[in-house]
Amino acid sequence: MALFKTIENLDEKGSPRTVSSETEKVKCLIIGSGPAGYTAAIYAARANLSPVLYEGLEPGGQLTTTTEVENFPGYPEGITGPAMMEDLKKQAKRFGADVRFGIATAADLSQRPFKITIDEKKLIEAETIIIATGATAKYLGLESEKKFMGQGVSACATCDGFFYKGKDVAVVGGGDTAAEEATYLAGICNKVYLIVRKDYLRASKVMQERVMNTKNIEVLFEHQTKEIVGDMSGVTGVLLTNKKGEEVKKDIHGFFVAIGHKPNSDIFKPYVETDEVGYIITDSHSTKTRVDGVFACGDVMDPHYRQAVTAAGSGCKAAIDAERFLGSVK
Numbered sequence: 001m002a003l004f005k006t007i008e009n010l011d012e013k014g015s016p017r018t019v020s021s022e023t024e025k026v027k028c029l030i031i032g033s034g035p036a037g038y039t040a041a042i043y044a045a046r047a048n049l050s051p052v053l054y055e056g057l058e059p060g061g062q063l064t065t066t067t068e069v070e071n072f073p074g075y076p077e078g079i080t081g082p083a084m085m086e087d088l089k090k091q092a093k094r095f096g097a098d099v100r101f102g103i104a105t106a107a108d109l110s111q112r113p114f115k116i117t118i119d120e121k122k123l124i125e126a127e128t129i130i131i132a133t134g135a136t137a138k139y140l141g142l143e144s145e146k147k148f149m150g151q152g153v154s155a156c157a158t159c160d161g162f163f164y165k166g167k168d169v170a171v172v173g174g175g176d177t178a179a180e181e182a183t184y185l186a187g188i189c190n191k192v193y194l195i196v197r198k199d200y201l202r203a204s205k206v207m208q209e210r211v212m213n214t215k216n217i218e219v220l221f222e223h224q225t226k227e228i229v230g231d232m233s234g235v236t237g238v239l240l241t242n243k244k245g246e247e248v249k250k251d252i253h254g255f256f257v258a259i260g261h262k263p264n265s266d267i268f269k270p271y272v273e274t275d276e277v278g279y280i281i282t283d284s285h286s287t288k289t290r291v292d293g294v295f296a297c298g299d300v301m302d303p304h305y306r307q308a309v310t311a312a313g314s315g316c317k318a319a320i321d322a323e324r325f326l327g328s329v330k
């Protein structure tokens with residue numbers, strides 16, 4: 001184990017430095033603890049890669065903010081998001097994955113072994129890295145939105161839409177995600193209000209047409225969300241303001257925020273290729289990034305599906321890719 005002694009966290013090239021801390025050598029480092037990270041850990045551990053997984057800012061990932069998960073295969077009765085993540089973690093640990101608290105705060109992927117700084121002080125040198133840092137849904141930032149999170153407020157219609165079967169709901173946003181969520185919910189719910197702040201939808205033409213041709217979607221252009229209202233049972237309505245500044249109230253039970261996601265890829269951007277939003281671009285048939293030995297899986301590289309099961313599937317692929325990579329460089 002080498003000792004590093006430097007002053008600041010990043011050097012002039014943006015590479016990580018540590019403040020007098022030990023360097024640990026790791027064969028397979030997994031960053032992130034959603035379904036992608038834990039599945040990668042299960043496969044990597046069973047392949048004898050002795051994976052070390054850092055859980056990141058939100059241990060368990062986005063699923064820990066949802067209530068019931070009913071669409072993950074293998075849980076016929078459904079399971080809560082936090083319980084499912086606990087199961088995945090236990091399964092990874094059972095095969096020897098070393099699961100740790102800690103946030104990756106800097107990265108140097110310029111050469112192998114790759115260098116990752118944890119919590120701005122500990123340096124890890126990794127032969128291979130699996131990035132499973134996920135994406136963070138953007139929220140409006142209202143107090144009432146926080147208050148009813150998981151009790152009527154959701155950022156995932158596919159995950160939570162079913163709970164509002166036959167009820168009235170609202171979706172906020174004007175992009176493809178909002179259009180897709182609104183049409184998905186229209187198939188389940190009685191009525192869907194699509195709250196759009198501009199006088200047009202940013203979504204693609206085909207999605208716009210789908211929205212406009214769906215009878216039980218009402219688009220409220222030039223409306224802003226002022227407050228989500230509710231009681232002990234959860235959300236009961238939403239207060240909006242229209243372009244004249246007038247207050248409009250809609251009775252709803254579900255409020256779906258679809259104003260975009262931010263992939264958690266910032267520290268890797270100088271090395272891996274990303275799209276304009278920040279999603280890591282991988283080889284179309286695998287989880288390989290532009291850097292040999294660095295793989296990406298789950299929501300940090302997937303703007304399209306964003307499901308627990310697809311994230312888990314890509315985590316499995318990343319571990320297999322990492323194993324094959326290590327085999328090829330021996």
Ligand code: NDP
Nearest residue numbers: 140173174175176177178180197198202258259260261303
């Ligand atoms: P976008 O960034 O495209 O759209 C976000 C929407 O939310 C915009 O209409 C924006 O309004 C609105 N918005 C942002 N902040 C607020 C706010 N504070 N209050 C109210 N409204 C707000 O995000 P998406 O998630 O929709 O899409 C991301 C990318 O993924 C896009 O490239 C999209 O095409 C792609 N995608 C593709 C799909 C597909 O092909 N099937 C499905 C889903 C996404 P404004 O327009 O005023 O800025």
